[in-house]
Structure formats: C-alpha cells, structure tokens
Amino acid sequence: MPLMKFHVYKGRNAEEIDALLDTAHEAMVRSFNVPERDRYQILNEHEPSHMRALDTGLDIPRxxxxxxxxxxxxxxxxxxxxxxYENLCSSLRERCGIPxxxxxxxxxxxxxxxWSFGRGRAQFVEGEL
Structure with a gap:
C-alpha cells in the first residue's frame, strides 16, 4: 500500500532504474512486512537545473x-x-552503487x-484489506 515516489536526475539507463525500483520495493517488503504484490512506484526524472537537494547544513555531499x-x-x-531508512540506504549502496x-x-x-485501489471503493474501510 505505500506509494513510493522517486525523484532523480535524468541520465540513468533502464537497468539502473529497474535496480533502483526493485531494491526499494524489497526494502519496503522487508521493513514493513507488506505483501510482495503491494507495489506502487512512480519515478520522476529531472534536469539538474530543475531540482535542488542541499544538505540542510549537515555537511552531506550530494x-x-x-x-x-x-x-x-x-x-x-x-x-x-x-x-x-537503514535497509534502503544499505541496499541501494550494495546493489546500485548509490551512497x-x-x-x-x-x-x-x-x-x-x-486509499482506494479501484472499483470506487475504500478497501481498508470496507475490510477488504
């Protein structure tokens, strides 16, 4: 059920994107015990001039x-x-080379x-999930 939205700089190839999304889903399953088919992900690619991600003064290199x-x-x-947080970061470092x-x-x-997963119903409220 978690919806994961990814914001990245343009330039990754299809294999890198697949590895990123697969790794993140596996971390979600492992961390929150969600079902394997409970996968909702959106990846947005941005030109470097369209996304700023500084470090909030924590001296974190990007x-x-x-x-x-x-x-x-x-x-x-x-x-x-x-x-x-720990699962995702360690898995992305190991599998995708993302520090x-x-x-x-x-x-x-x-x-x-x-949440409505379809059919015009709220499955959590109605007890389907």
Missing amino acids: SEKFVLVEVVSRPRAQAEKLGF STDVMISFVQNTDED
Missing part, C-alpha cells in the same frame, strides 16, 4: 546519483521507519479512508 524518496503511507511505527549520502527519504502519512 552527487548526480541523488535520489529523493517520498513514501505516502498509513501510520508506521518509528522503529519501522528507522529500520527502513547513503545521496538518499533522502520523506514520509507523508495518511489514513485508511485516503
């Missing part, structure tokens, strides 16, 4: 491999989120009535 991940989700426990300094993650929280 490169052309930078990835901003927005996760739209029902409420999650703090420990789960912290585990996800943890190039991964920024933000959660946007919503509730059960904010």
Whole structure:
C-alpha cells in the first residue's frame, strides 16, 4: 500500500532504474512486512537545473546519483521507519552503487479512508484489506 515516489536526475539507463525500483520495493517488503504484490512506484526524472537537494547544513555531499524518496503511507511505527531508512540506504549502496549520502527519504502519512485501489471503493474501510 505505500506509494513510493522517486525523484532523480535524468541520465540513468533502464537497468539502473529497474535496480533502483526493485531494491526499494524489497526494502519496503522487508521493513514493513507488506505483501510482495503491494507495489506502487512512480519515478520522476529531472534536469539538474530543475531540482535542488542541499544538505540542510549537515555537511552531506550530494552527487548526480541523488535520489529523493517520498513514501505516502498509513501510520508506521518509528522503529519501522528507522529500520527502513537503514535497509534502503544499505541496499541501494550494495546493489546500485548509490551512497547513503545521496538518499533522502520523506514520509507523508495518511489514513485508511485516503486509499482506494479501484472499483470506487475504500478497501481498508470496507475490510477488504
């Protein structure tokens, strides 16, 4: 159910994008115990002149491999989120060569009535999920 939105600089090839999305989904499954087919991802590519991602004064170096991940989700426990941050960063470093300094993650929280997966129904509210 989490909707993952990725913002990256243009220039990655199809294999790199597949690896990024697959790795992120695996981290989501591992961290939050979501079903394997619970996969909703959108990747947006930006010209370098159209995206700024500084470091909030934390002295975190950024490169052309930078990835901003927005996760739209029902409420999650703090420990789960912290585990996800670590899982995602270590997996992206190992499988995609993206350093943890190039991964920024933000959660946007919503509730059960904010989701409809189709058929004009709210599956969480109606008990289908």
